[in-house]
Amino acid sequence: MSTLSALTNHQVRLASRPVGLPTRDNWQHTAEPVAEPPEGGLVVQVLYLSIDPAMRGWMNEGKSYIAPVGIGEVMRAGGVGRVIASRHPQYQVGDHVSGALGVQEYASLAGDELRRAGLTRIDLRAGSLTQWLNVLGMPGMTAYFGLLDVGRPQPGETVVVSGAAGAVGQTVGQLAKIKGCRVVGIAGGRAKCEWAVQELGFDACLDYKSAPLKDELRRHCPDGVHVYFDNVGGEVLDTVLTRLARKARIVVCGAISQYNSAAVQGPKNYLSLLVNRARMEGMVVFDYADRYPEAVAELAGYLRDGRLKSREHVVEGGVQAFPEALLKLFSGENFGKLVLQVTAG
Amino acid sequence: MSTLSALTNHQVRLASRPVGLPTRDNWQHTAEPVAEPPEGGLVVQVLYLSIDPAMRGWMNEGKSYIAPVGIGEVMRAGGVGRVIASRHPQYQVGDHVSGALGVQEYASLAGDELRRAGLTRIDLRAGSLTQWLNVLGMPGMTAYFGLLDVGRPQPGETVVVSGAAGAVGQTVGQLAKIKGCRVVGIAGGRAKCEWAVQELGFDACLDYKSAPLKDELRRHCPDGVHVYFDNVGGEVLDTVLTRLARKARIVVCGAISQYNSAAVQGPKNYLSLLVNRARMEGMVVFDYADRYPEAVAELAGYLRDGRLKSREHVVEGGVQAFPEALLKLFSGENFGKLVLQVTAG
Missing domain, CATH: 3.40.50.720 (NAD(P)-binding Rossmann-like Domain)
Structure with a gap:
């Protein structure tokens, strides 16, 4: 774990609330060292982030079905990644997980944050990393x-x-x-x-x-x-x-x-x-979180037998490319589920 | 029944389709003799008519949940009345009925029209004539x-x-x-x-x-x-x-x-x-026509024990007053269920 301190976590934070389409000014790019996980916590290297229409709502002031992202906070985003450090008994280094990881390269989660982030271990035999942000996500x-x-x-x-x-x-x-x-x-x-x-x-x-x-x-x-x-x-x-x-x-x-x-x-x-x-x-x-496993099982079955296909539109360029990637949703430029590749491989 | 031919049936027909609020020009006042009922039919003297917001929709061209009133047809209206001539085995002269009687003083219904008009015998012990156009209607x-x-x-x-x-x-x-x-x-x-x-x-x-x-x-x-x-x-x-x-x-x-x-x-x-x-x-x-009796029974019970009250706004003046009465709905001038008294007593 001593290698963590050598890593830099690039992040995208909400700098101001947009009026209409988000612009570059609404974002702030930051970098900070990756901290060691506390007892019960872990560090996830973010591999892909989900770019969702709902993100636009999270940027507005005022509670919708979920609290808005605060000014100065790392932008909320669902993602998939790999555990690179763990002091949590149920997660091993190398495990693949999905959850609200945020627009950043590394998510350091304390034990009490795992549930809030909806962190779940994912099985790459059921679907690829990007399918876990799409049909299985x-x-x-x-x-x-x-x-x-x-x-x-x-x-x-x-x-x-x-x-x-x-x-x-x-x-x-x-x-x-x-x-x-x-x-x-x-x-x-x-x-x-x-x-x-x-x-x-x-x-x-x-x-x-x-x-x-x-x-x-x-x-x-x-x-x-x-x-x-x-x-x-x-x-x-x-x-x-x-x-x-x-x-x-x-x-x-x-x-x-x-x-x-x-x-x-x-x-x-x-x-x-x-x-x-x-x-x-x-x-x-x-509202259906309790029943996700039932849906994942059924959908993974259809994927396996070829009755269900999925298409993801992958944008490369890491977290720096996030602001541009988000705009593709509103222009309708994406063809398939829009995801951002954060870490190559 | 020989007295029927001495009666004149004043009617209000749709002359043209309104744009915005209906005006006098949209209506035609006609009069015709009352015909003897055919075998299986009956004649109802209209006592009160229901003035409803839905009427405005029926005046438009194009099918809604019900066909529009045709140009030249007697305006559709629900009403209550008294049977004054019957050649139908289940209706006696003197029976009170409700149904789609139309904006006219007498509704002559052939046997096959009774069902289409939703004709039903009403019991004045359960509610007054105007209550049968309101809470029981x-x-x-x-x-x-x-x-x-x-x-x-x-x-x-x-x-x-x-x-x-x-x-x-x-x-x-x-x-x-x-x-x-x-x-x-x-x-x-x-x-x-x-x-x-x-x-x-x-x-x-x-x-x-x-x-x-x-x-x-x-x-x-x-x-x-x-x-x-x-x-x-x-x-x-x-x-x-x-x-x-x-x-x-x-x-x-x-x-x-x-x-x-x-x-x-x-x-x-x-x-x-x-x-x-x-x-x-x-x-x-x-859509609930099959279940009206269940609702009428429950609501009549509440009326009887005083838990349910009703208020009707009665406009006098007979069918001639219909065009003005209808406008009261849209101005919000009515206070209670709007009904038109067609025949005094």
């Missing part, structure tokens, strides 16, 4: 519980998912297919749509950038939309509202089109809920 | 199933209802009190609010015209809002969204503030559903 958990517990699709029903090539959307659509549904994705750009249909087996994927979504939805959802899993909000949500089937369920998972807006665009067609006796329900994945 | 059924089946309030929870002095709201609030909830109404004007608290037993009633609703909600719902029964939409809905409790349920029953708008105002705070894992669900009372 938060996005996969969100897809699993949001679709199955909130959306409750029945075989033969039509499931529509926006952000179809994104982290949550890709798993939502494939899982709905596995459960016997007709699946129509919505994504931005021909490449993402072709991938969803040809690689993931979606019945259709609509490119909202190229054709009027309303007409395309009518054509591809002749019986209406039974479950809509919404990752984007805004105009797309409003359009899907016009095509609901009776007793439809809308899972409100996110609204990436709105996160950088000063004023959120409310769904002006919400009265379609009334006409169609439909429901719109929000979900926060952390 | 569609508004009462809407309150009962919307609150209990969709809102599912638990004892001790806080239920907020807008349009608190209106037809549906008055019963929602009282029923929630009976079920052991804390009840906060929202209404326009001091008189309505005082009535809701002093006569109906609401814990509070907020006058949205006189004080900032957000502050008042915070004060009167310290634990947040568990069930919001929304009759109004617009700004009120948006404000209540900011005060949701975890796992809150919003019952979307109507949006009277929006029915005359060219563009509906979407709830810009709908992401509160996500943060609070809350749900927003629409309901249409007709």
